[in-house]
Amino acid sequence: MRHKALLALALVSVPALLAAQAAAPRYGAWGLELQNMDKSVKPGDDFYAYAEGTWLRDHAIPADKVGAGYNYDLPDEIEAQVRRIVENAAARPGDATARKVGDFYAAWMDAPGIEQRGLAPVKPWLARIDAVATRPQLFQLMMRPGYASPINIGISTDADDPTRYMVDAGQARLGLPTRDYYLLSGEKYDAIRRAYRAYLIRIQTLAGIPDAPARADRIIALETRLSQDQWTPEQRRDPVKTHNPMTRAALTELAPELDWTPTLASMGLGSAERVNVSEPSAVAAASKRIGDVPLSVWKEWMTARFLSNAAPFMPAAFDQANFDFYSKTLRGVPEQRARWKRGMALIDDALGEAVGAIYVQQYWSPATQAKADELVADMQAAYKAKIEAATWMDDATRRAALAKLATFDPRVGHPKKWIDYSGLRISRTDPLANYFASADFQWRQQLARFPKPVDRGLWYMTPQTVNAYYDPTMNQITLPAAILQPPFFDPNADPAVNYAETGATTIGHEMGHGFDDQGRQFDERGRLRDWWSKETAAKYTVQADRLATQFDGYEPIPGVRIKGRLTLGENLADLGGLETAYAAYRRYVARHGEPAVLDGLTGDQRFFLAYAQAWQGKRRDEASRQALLSDPHSPDKYRVNGIVRNFAPWYTAFNVRPGDAMYLAPAERVSVWQ
Structure with missing residues (x-):
């Protein structure tokens, strides 16, 4: 043989x-x-x-993972190395950037403090949703870091002229991973949709929101309607079909229910003359939904999405509910990862290059x-x-x-040049504030680059990735x-x-x-x-x-x-x-x-x-x-x-x-x- x-x-x-x-x-x-x-x-x-x-x-497969193998083992090793870096940074409060890393980690690891503060850190964020009285206010709030929207607006490289940036608008992810989870038939998908409904009821009930089952039904009905108009993952891969630059006037004609000019101005994008709309039909359909779905339902949707996204930074019952649905139900993972490990991923998102600069000194030759x-x-x-x-x-x-x-x-x-984190404010006691402060910091960085030529030195992965x-x-x-x-x-x-x-x-x-x-x-x-x-x-x-x-x-x-x-x-x-x-x-x-x-x-x-x-x-x-x-x-x-x-x-x-x-x-x- x-x-x-x-x-x-x-x-x-x-x-x-x-x-x-x-x-x-x-x-x-x-x-x-x-x-x-x-x-x-x-x-x-x-x-x-x-x-x-x-x-x-x-x-x-380890109980806290979706899989096993070299692509899981090596990140475990990196995670342990990064933990040492983070814990050493926490011991160097005299260094401003190291102090941010240490404070971010300390706030995240303070589970008793999170429990004690309860819903207090969340209430100001939810109050902004409650205060929305008009659809223009709704759309502008959707565009603020931390809030959900059926339409994403961001900044990327102009495919016609890669030396400059341009504004992008496109469909956003909903509460379930893809449109298929809303639309495919069969008991498997029916069971997932039932579990999603139960999850929405659970997090709203934990937050003291009345009539949670009816709200969950309205939220799922809205997302199902939105999903029907979204593009498939296959369609979104086509760089020609997703490249649709248009003037502000053309954008307004495409999606007239949305108040584009003041919204872009509120985001710091008032000077943008063109916007690329990656999925025009989906953006137009979402615009119609913002125009014809009751404002109260949109506010219910934004509230539930905010609670879901913020759940890992909230008391344990919220965190557990989020894990039970998104990890246990959707990915089959029976056990939550150790808190310190989850913290490493959050730090990588928020202060990745601060840690990466030290990682390179210690582990790159x-x-x-x-x-x-x-x-x-x-x-x-x-x-x-x-x-x-x-x-x-x-x-x-x-x-x-x-x-x-x-x-x-x-x-x-x-990278040859590292990100300067001096403009990022980190609290030692509020992990939720840190999470959204990081999102706001990253957005402000993009805005600062927007009028300038494209920075070819930027990295979109950290060295420890x-x-x-x-x-x-x-x-x-x-x-x-x-x-x-x-x-x-x-x-x-x-x-x-x-x-x-x-x-x-x-x-x-x-x-x-x-x-x-x-x-x-x-x-x-x-x-x-x-x-x-x-x-x-x-x-x-x-x-x-x-x-x-x-x-x-x-x-x-x-x-x-x-x-x-x-x-x-x-x-x-x-x-x-x-x-x-x-x-x-x-x-x-x-x-x-x-x-x-x-x-x-x-x-x-x-x-x-x-x-x-x-x-x-x-x-x-x-x-x-x-x-x-x-x-x-x-x-x-x-x-x-x-x-x-x-x-x-x-x-x-x-x-x-x-x-x-x-x-x-x-x-x-x-x-x-x-």
Whole structure:
């Protein structure tokens, strides 16, 4: 069989090989946890189970989490590191920023004080809702930080001219995660809607609000009506359809029930001449509802939404009610996380770069920066070679693609300039005030930037975030320090591991977003512009459509399939990242020679196993349901199996043949850059 055949290859002593290295890798002898494999599974039948089957079978999801795996374990480590930073900051009251961090944490951790103060901190916020007497007053209050609205107004980069900011207006999230929860039929969704009603009754009753059941019914009826007019997650992915800049006059014509000019002025946006409306029909429908739904019902809705959003900062009964619905019911999590852990997430939102600056000093090294920069350069070179060799691209589109690649702006580790928190006021006794003070501070920061050119130095993730992102309007990939460590990046691991885990799933993936079905519509300057020839775009679309169809066929939990159109961008980035990282790895091999066999595994086999290891994870069914309805990322298993089965070198590495469950005939495979 194929494993026995591998034994015929010349084997190298792993301990002897590693003795020459300065340090051992974090995982296994050379970067992989081989005990996680289930070798009773044929790689061609279920590669994810082959690579991670023993771990999947034996590893339980912790009671306070939606899932388990490397993408959960590493954030736990970061969380513990951040806790030490926060607690040390609390011991340095002489430093103004450290004092803010310490005071924020102290206020959050003072559960007895929160209980003692009861509803007193909330009452001034609710009184503003009670005082609303007209619809213009209602709309203006909706736009203040801390209050809910069916329409979001914010500031973002202008897709026509990415050197400047513009105002955006679009549909807002309702009380349930997506419109599907209001509209889908079946007992599962009926039960969720009943639980939501019970939750609304519970928090209003706790707040002493009379007639809570009737209010809950009116609130759900309003949200259901709003959800019917909202765009689907798939529709909201289209950068052309969601780019609808219009004058103030056109906006007023679209949504005449809303008093736009004084409302924008009250927000500090009185100088805005244009507004981009991302979902015009949804904004127009929400405007009608603000005009025809009784003012009293809107005030009931705003009150309930405020209580729900503020619940974690209120007495324990509110916090528990919020957890019971949003975590236990909607995501299947049986146990609330420790309070200090929840505090770390709040501090990351409110004072993330204050903590991040210390995190970088303590946990980021110039050596890691240099090695990460080298890998980024190698991936960029591999993408260049792929684009140059792409037979489906005509020369004009190829030149434009190479120009875009050449202007990629990779940012590794941490920002060069940190946020100044001197304007943020933090209370040591009122966590609710701190939460909303942070929201107000962030809004004031955006307002201060609005009349100026776009600041390309801003980061939208903190250095301690285990994630990465691509911004098409900036043509930037951002790789925070936290994700550039084991298991995703280990300078002491086998190169095959790093090329797969960092090269494919992080760097190559984010670069791939520049050419996915969304990112490809932005040019080298970040402008939303069609720079593809019709012929090349048509060939690309055929491949993209086929990948969407493949993923439409996967059913991770009974009755809920992956949405191929919703996840298309991430799936394209996964496939393109894998193809290009493998090419980069083979370039490395060409420079350094064919790697030795380790533990019976060739370099190519280690590459693909490492790719699977990077997606090690399992999730509760209810959390999976929520993600499948709204998350553009496919479940971990399908980010492995759904991708490698399209890639010829994987077939060769594991001798996958017709008759194997994952086998696709060459004509059925999708390729981005092969």
